Amino acid sequence: MIQWWQILLLTLYSAYQICDELTIVSSAGSPVFAGFITGLIMGDVTTGLFIGGSLQLFVLGVGTFGGASRIDATSGAVLATAFSISQGIDTDLAITTIAVPVAALLTYFDVLGRMTTTFFAHRIDAAIERFDYNGIERNYLLGALPWALSRALPVFFALAFGGEFVQGVVNLVKEYQWVADGLTLAGRMLPGLGFAILLRYLPVKRNLHYLAMGFGLTAMLTVLYSYVTGLGGAVAGILGTLPADVAEKIGFANNFKGLSMIGISIVGIFLAVVHFKNSQKVAVAAPSTPSESGEIEDDEF
Numbered sequence: 001m002i003q004w005w006q007i008l009l010l011t012l013y014s015a016y017q018i019c020d021e022l023t024i025v026s027s028a029g030s031p032v033f034a035g036f037i038t039g040l041i042m043g044d045v046t047t048g049l050f051i052g053g054s055l056q057l058f059v060l061g062v063g064t065f066g067g068a069s070r071i072d073a074t075s076g077a078v079l080a081t082a083f084s085i086s087q088g089i090d091t092d093l094a095i096t097t098i099a100v101p102v103a104a105l106l107t108y109f110d111v112l113g114r115m116t117t118t119f120f121a122h123r124i125d126a127a128i129e130r131f132d133y134n135g136i137e138r139n140y141l142l143g144a145l146p147w148a149l150s151r152a153l154p155v156f157f158a159l160a161f162g163g164e165f166v167q168g169v170v171n172l173v174k175e176y177q178w179v180a181d182g183l184t185l186a187g188r189m190l191p192g193l194g195f196a197i198l199l200r201y202l203p204v205k206r207n208l209h210y211l212a213m214g215f216g217l218t219a220m221l222t223v224l225y226s227y228v229t230g231l232g233g234a235v236a237g238i239l240g241t242l243p244a245d246v247a248e249k250i251g252f253a254n255n256f257k258g259l260s261m262i263g264i265s266i267v268g269i270f271l272a273v274v275h276f277k278n279s280q281k282v283a284v285a286a287p288s289t290p291s292e293s294g295e296i297e298d299d300e301f
Contacts, residue, residue, distance in 0.1 A: 002042075002086045007159045009041050010078055014155040015148035017074055018113075022147065031055035031077040038081040048081045050091050055080075055099055057191035060198040069110040075151055076103035079158050083166050092187035093180060097169060100190075106154055113150030117143045210271070 013034075021029030035052015039045040055073040080099035084091055089098075120143040127135035173180050204211060 002082060002159055002163065006041050006082070007156065010038060010082060010159060011152050011156040013037055013041075014075060014078055015152035018147050018151045019144050021074075029074055031059065031073040034074045034077040035081050038078050039085070042082055042085040044085045047085055047091055048077075051081045051084065051095060051099065052077045054091075054095055054187070054191055055103070056194075058194040060194040069107050069114070071103040072106035072110060072151070073099070073103045075106050075155055076100065078155055079162075082159060083163070087163070087167055087170070089166075089170055090184065092184040093170065093173070095187040095190065096183040097173060098166060102154075102158070106151070109150040109154055113146045116146035120146075 017029035017034060020026055027033055030052075032049065032052040032055075035048040035050070035055070036045060037048070038052075039048020042048070055077045059071070059073045076099035079102050080094040083089055083098055084094035120139045123139040124136050124143075127133075127139060173183065
């Protein structure tokens with residue numbers, strides 16, 4: 001059961017995260033951050049990071065342009081993590097039965113939040129005509145209220161009164177195992193779908209060699225360091241049989257963990273440096289030669 005103080009903290013975070021996403025942009029409004037915060041409040045950070053990370057990958061290629069709305073994966077991560085931890089729901093099942101439907105449903109609340117802020121926008125216009133600077137600042141800050149409530153209210157009511165409904169839906173799904181298996185598979189496919197959407201809008205054809213190189217390096221480093229990790233585990237096991245003071249002096253245990261990510265990070269830093277150096281190159285225009293008519297013909301780089 002979710003405690004009242006957990007509901008309060010998650011509601012306050014939901015109100016803050018959308019304002020952060022629109023103004024500060026500190027990534028506190030991202031799904032993976034929402035999963036981390038919710039997991040921290042609920043007492044299971046691992047589950048929170050798994051659900052938040054899966055939804056983060058799902059929305060990698062999803063963005064908003066102008067006044068367009070998108071699915072609210074952040075609120076979906078909050079509710080899916082909270083119910084998964086409190087009611088012991090499988091993480092993949094929580095993503096498909098809670099996170100995705102909630103994220104889609106809250107699109108309408110996003111539209112409602114955008115519509116209600118226009119009231120304060122008109123008040124700001126009127127304050128500008130009166131040169132009322134205090135009124136401009138006041139209505140600008142009040143404009144954050146509709147945005148905050150568009151996330152806080154659904155999360156609060158879902159956490160406070162939706163526990164039995166969510167448990168009923170999960171129990172119904174589990175009665176039909178083929179449905180549960182299908183939803184679990186769909187949840188595991190969401191990160192791949194997110195990458196597919198992202199690649200759809202990236203200039204992959206122009207940079208296909210980078211994509212191939214990254215895939216090859218990742219595959220090779222994973223295989224290479226899996227053997228190194230095994231070697232480190234074997235050495236650590238041998239050191240475990242030695243006296244504690246001797247093993248501490250050697251200091252060899254656990255040194256091989258995470259080497260795969262270190263290798264990938266080094267390659268990423270190298271590519272970033274190369275890209276930065278290339279971006280610093282300044283194109284020099286060719287000298288212009290005026291034609292007989294007085295026009296410059298070779299004015300292109």
